[in-house]
Amino acid sequence: MSNFISEDFLLTNDYAKTLYHDFAKDLPIIDFHNHLPPDEISKDITFETLTDVWLGGDHYKWRLMRANGIDEHYITGHADPKEKFKAWAETVPNTLGNPLFHWTHMELKRYFGIHDFLNPETADRIWDMANEKLQNGGMSTQQLLKKDRVEFVGTTDDPTDDLAFHKELQNGNHPFQVAPSFRPDPGLKIDKEDFNAWVQKLGEVTNTEIQKYSDFLDGLAGRVDYFDHHGCKASDHGIDEMFYKPTDEQEVAGIFDKKMRGESLTNVEVEKYKTFTLQFLASLYNKKGWIMQLHIGAMRNNNTKMFERVGRDAGYDSPGDRSLAKPLSHMLDSIEYGSGLPKTILYCLNPKDYYVLATIAGNHQDGSTAGKVQFGTAWWFNDHIDGMENQMKILANVGLIKHFVGMLTDSRSFLSFSRHEYFRRILCNLFGTWAQDGKVPSEIEWLGAYVKDISYHNAKEYFGLKNGVIL
Numbered sequence: 001m002s003n004f005i006s007e008d009f010l011l012t013n014d015y016a017k018t019l020y021h022d023f024a025k026d027l028p029i030i031d032f033h034n035h036l037p038p039d040e041i042s043k044d045i046t047f048e049t050l051t052d053v054w055l056g057g058d059h060y061k062w063r064l065m066r067a068n069g070i071d072e073h074y075i076t077g078h079a080d081p082k083e084k085f086k087a088w089a090e091t092v093p094n095t096l097g098n099p100l101f102h103w104t105h106m107e108l109k110r111y112f113g114i115h116d117f118l119n120p121e122t123a124d125r126i127w128d129m130a131n132e133k134l135q136n137g138g139m140s141t142q143q144l145l146k147k148d149r150v151e152f153v154g155t156t157d158d159p160t161d162d163l164a165f166h167k168e169l170q171n172g173n174h175p176f177q178v179a180p181s182f183r184p185d186p187g188l189k190i191d192k193e194d195f196n197a198w199v200q201k202l203g204e205v206t207n208t209e210i211q212k213y214s215d216f217l218d219g220l221a222g223r224v225d226y227f228d229h230h231g232c233k234a235s236d237h238g239i240d241e242m243f244y245k246p247t248d249e250q251e252v253a254g255i256f257d258k259k260m261r262g263e264s265l266t267n268v269e270v271e272k273y274k275t276f277t278l279q280f281l282a283s284l285y286n287k288k289g290w291i292m293q294l295h296i297g298a299m300r301n302n303n304t305k306m307f308e309r310v311g312r313d314a315g316y317d318s319p320g321d322r323s324l325a326k327p328l329s330h331m332l333d334s335i336e337y338g339s340g341l342p343k344t345i346l347y348c349l350n351p352k353d354y355y356v357l358a359t360i361a362g363n364h365q366d367g368s369t370a371g372k373v374q375f376g377t378a379w380w381f382n383d384h385i386d387g388m389e390n391q392m393k394i395l396a397n398v399g400l401i402k403h404f405v406g407m408l409t410d411s412r413s414f415l416s417f418s419r420h421e422y423f424r425r426i427l428c429n430l431f432g433t434w435a436q437d438g439k440v441p442s443e444i445e446w447l448g449a450y451v452k453d454i455s456y457h458n459a460k461e462y463f464g465l466k467n468g469v470i471l
């Protein structure tokens, strides 16, 4: 595998190489949105096998294994860990062109020093070498974060969470900061069956009996305070279909009552409820100086048979194609006009919406903070070379890429931080190629400053971090 993932992987000219090696490579990592379990960080667990760290929750891999004809028994079923790993090893040679082909081999190299091509012939050897390293090689969760020079991790947390593990982490003496992010999706999804149960849970954690909508809003506000007190800097909303239906608190209170009585709601009522509730939450975020992240456009759980068997976030999602331009624009406008728009990062799953997001972000820059409203990095099905390049080119074409807060892993695996390396290489190659083609001056210090900002400094500044510590 002589040239594969070499020093100059993805760097196709000298400018790109200099930008990566001299400016990007050694910067620490700010991973401001991911799904890492805080308990696994706090307990500083080690993983027994490659299957635990690689295949435990990674629905990206599960999806490709299914596409490769692997039986579910070896994916989310009860097959033994080695059998599951072998099923993945059998799949890898067939993943050519998919980012998982690169991620897999980058992770083997960076974390285990293994340079082999993973396939059925090498599987046993890789299994033994990697497991030995996992068990003896300084590869606990905290050691991995330190090795990767991760300064900040933003997890994804339910508002009813007691944040016990975050508290433990904050009381510890770590060179990295782990902060919760407030993800109130279950409180917005009034059309879901489990909504009433979630409201009850919110009541329990706030010691109130939630009978009416104003109690519910008080409960949410209480949890925003609680999260803020525990270092939260951002919220995150998974908005599958963007909504906007102007209404007022009184009308929404009636819709909430109806739901509490177990009655069904019309689509318009659902959208009205979501609109007012998001406006309310945004006003809280703005007061706290939090960042509001909107992940828009996932069409989830599309395979009911498999949803019933393996649950959500299991590899049965894809981008939706409902138009988001108008509702998103009206929503942000109404928030700005009302309580004021917090710093906001917009992500979309369907790349058809890239120009919409990039330009809507531009509509709400207000001169207070450079890059106040961000068109966020390529998300999920777009998180690959083409998707990232495309996102950055569009951002540069219609906005200021200089202030882009850059990469986050959105991952559930402790080995995913090498995706920051992947991103940085793609970024450096993009700018280096512009220099090579004479499209921009080949002033390396000037381009290097862009690279450093986008790889690290912008996110650090945007999230108000100083040397890994929340200001």
Ligand SMILES: O=C[C@H](O)[C@@H](O)[C@@H](O)[C@H](O)C(=O)O
Residues within 6 Å of the ligand: 238, 295, 298, 313, 379, 380, 409, 410, 411, 412
């Ligand atoms: O990158 C994609 C993630 O793994 C995906 O599972 C999450 O983005 C999740 O659906 C969410 O809504 O936060």
